[in-house]
Amino acid sequence: MNGLVHGAVYGGVIASVLLTTIAFGIWFERKFAGRMQSRLGPTIVGPFGLLQSVADVVKLLQKEDIVPRDADRPLFDLAPVLAALFSLGVAAVVPFSPTIIASDLDVGVLYILAVGGLMVIPTFMAGWASNNKFALIGGMRAIAQSVSYGVPLVLAVLVPVILSGTLSVSGIVTYQANHHWFLTWPVFIGVPAFAIYYMAMLAESNRIPFDIPEAESELVAGVTTEYTGAKFTLFYMAEYVHTLVGSAVGAALFLGGWDGPFAPGLHWMVLKTLVLFTVVYWVRWSLLRLRSDQLMVLCWKWLTPIGVLLVLGAAAWVQFVPGGFQ
């Protein structure tokens, strides 16, 4: 009972903070992209255009709800809610400070992988239920890409698990606080593992250069082609939540989470998360998009074997390097 209340209170707070962060994150992204493209970005709504996202949400929620005649209505309506659920749900086990964590699961890493992996279901559901060819191709691409990159993701996440010997996310962060961040030491394992994690995270949250499921120059809008108004908002939000939570997980697993000098843990966690979140947009507004088969080749020919090597390397490190024990 106690757990239910704890989860609900922390869940309410964390989810609202995440959504607010995303509202301003979108503003930030648009400003950031604007600067990259020698234009201004939003300037009209509020000071420096800060309230642009709020205006956008209000506009989106007011939009007419159009459902295609041939759509599979129940699945069509269910998919956006599930997308919001699974993307936000991952945040439950992320420790934002030594004490701020909604659910300190002993298998937190597995929970992240499992719930994050479920994102394919609403995406496919939306693509299939729309009965639209672009949406269906997008859905199939999404699911193929997501399951493919699930493999390097799992392998990359195994590295901190091996190094710390625990499946609990807060346990991994505590280990890093007591020893060293996994990104910095052992650096020849930590850095590539983090790189693989980051690429897989980009792929799972459909960001350029891995955004083929919604490749708008090919598939118009991918799975969300037929979606309008609030349902589209939910998908759009879920995508950003996925990126933000993915950044937070990366910060926790590889960058030492809330560990850092001078300031309280929460500050460090927020800072690291936002830095990773920003890099997503830096990449997004710089690169072109890969083709679906090239994406798969990258995943299966390169990232997967490298991930396996890193897992074995981390195990050997723990096993044979005296400093690895501790």
Place this chain on the structure above:
Amino acid sequence: MNHIGFFIIAASALVSAILVVRSQNLIRAVLWLGVTLLSTAAFYAMLESSFLAGVQVLVYVGGVVTLMIFGVMITRRHEGILVHAENHGSMKGFAVAGSLFAVVAFAIRATDGLDRERPFTPLTTKDLGRELLQTHVLAFEVVSFLLLAAIIGAIVIARKRDPVEKPAALPAPHATPSATKEAHP
């Protein structure tokens, strides 16, 4: 409290399982199967078997359901909009399911797993690891060969039907200087 939770989960597992077999639409059947598997994961979590719960969601809901979705999507269909599940031979299916239930029930009764008096100690992931790598290390290795066989099988399936034949390979770009002089006609 625990009982309420149990009955909610059990109801969702049963109802979704019935919907899996009753659904006229294969994709919906697969999605209902996902609900059944999630309910099973909830059971594991209730039994404080955290690792198994996580694995259940990761492999079954995330993996096997996906696999089945793909299985449906690559199936050649005849015509019509909905994917109709064939409901012939439901009696035979009922008989098979019933006998399977009987066997499993008998097996459970026969073991001492239902000893209510024994103190309940949940199995942690570490316990599982020790068991796996000390007691059952041979089985652990055999699993890898099983997975290897499955990979090879998957490749054989994939090569059965080739995609569209790619047009003949032209000389690699930038490799063949074949510039031709041509006067304007």
Place this chain on the structure above:
Amino acid sequence: MEMSEAHAVLASARRARVDPHLSIKTYDPEADMMLLHFGPQHPSTHGVFRMDLHLDGEIVVKATPYVGYLHRAVEKLCEKLSYVMLTPIVDKNDYVAPMTNEQALNMAFEKLLGVEVPRRARWLRTILAELQRVASHLLWLGTFTLDLGGALGGGSTLFLHCFRERELILDLFEDLTGARFHYNTHTIGGNRHDLPAGFAAKVKQVVAVIEARLPEYAALSLDNGIFKARTTGVGVLDGDLALELGITGPVLRASGVDHDLRRDAPYHAYDELPVNVVVGHGGDCRARAEVRFAEMRESLRLVRDAIDGVPEGPINGYKPIRQPTMAKSTGGQVYVGIETPRGELGTFVIGGGDTPTSPYRLKIRPPSLHSLSALPYILPGQTVSDAVAILGSLDPIMGEVDR
């Protein structure tokens, strides 16, 4: 034509395989093929263009292009209006390169009416044509990366940067003609607007800016690993097929055929200002991109060389026509082809008829239409994503395709 033997064999083998009139039932009677209408309302068909794609999974088995969504009966309109009224009409054909549209039309009329163009006007036309080529290729580069990289990604970054530089050229045109897009600056016998004061300096400045930025764009596109992966070996069009289909311009040159009207049939001042024709190899999307990049550099060089040497003199040899009745033809027919950014833009005019002040028949040969005709040959076997890249690399402008 000379082609290396291996290339020729492969090319014919390829065409034997890719049958644009393939019947889907013949291809695979059992396959559950998907017919996808790609366009007309699609973000990356460069206007209202439609391809019906038969897809096997994501692979194109057969592609059927449909044009005509933007048909405005320009040729019929031209029969009804007098010669001098037609320049602003054809401005809207290739709406990315209006200057060259005007030039093609007026050169045909000059030839039909026997009007000489003074040397200064010819130099001016050369400079305008080359600046227009740069502007058009910049727009192509932007939209091509948009096709490859998405409106919400790296594609749009390069797109906006290309537009920024294109603006500089449009500013120059505005200085000269007062209009940014539909200039109406060419007339029969020369040009309407003479170079404004300080124009040469401005041109040189703009040329320097763009030349300095081209390497940046190359870094974002040509030298970028993802761009390479997306374009190399994609949409290979071999030279003899391209010639058979009547394809001209950068698309033809990227397929290894050395053909450029500016050198092979010089007009304007190209006999005095020789062009180094850029020929690519491979005929894939990447070769087309490389050719257009090199052409931008070459055009900028040409403009820089020409702007200082513009000869003095009148810009219009024919008296500026105040009344439409002054341009009259009693008969005869001419064809004039010029090298626009997209290839050979031909104008065929028959004079005379009931109203001597307007053409009896006017036919425009748009290069984009011929480029599009390659699609049924080069799309099969590629994926939907490649289809977008290939269409973008052909650089079609629907305004001139449909007229």
Place this chain on the structure above:
Amino acid sequence: MHAWLSALSFLLVSTLIGVGILAASRAIRVRAKVDSPLKQNTYECGEEPAQVAWMQFHARYYVVALFFVLFDIEAVFLFPWATVLRELGAGAFAAAVTFVLVLMLGWLYALRKEALQWQ
């Protein structure tokens, strides 16, 4: 158990957010005064859709999912191993290395048969 309950209520809160947004939109969204049947057409670039979209996909998708499940199972076996690696020592390390290497044989086979080209 406590932690699972927290996770459960977190998931419930997440669902409530999704449902709440839909409900909020229901309250404030515009409704069309005149309903046009064309509006409910499936989008296909402005043309009438040629067929229903539910079509057959290529088997390579199936292989991707199959590979995923297999590698996922591999990883699942490695998770308990990872947590006890320190205490069990070299024997456990060798067992897992063998396990992974046997699986990578499958990967090598796939590479040799060009099953990883996906096209």
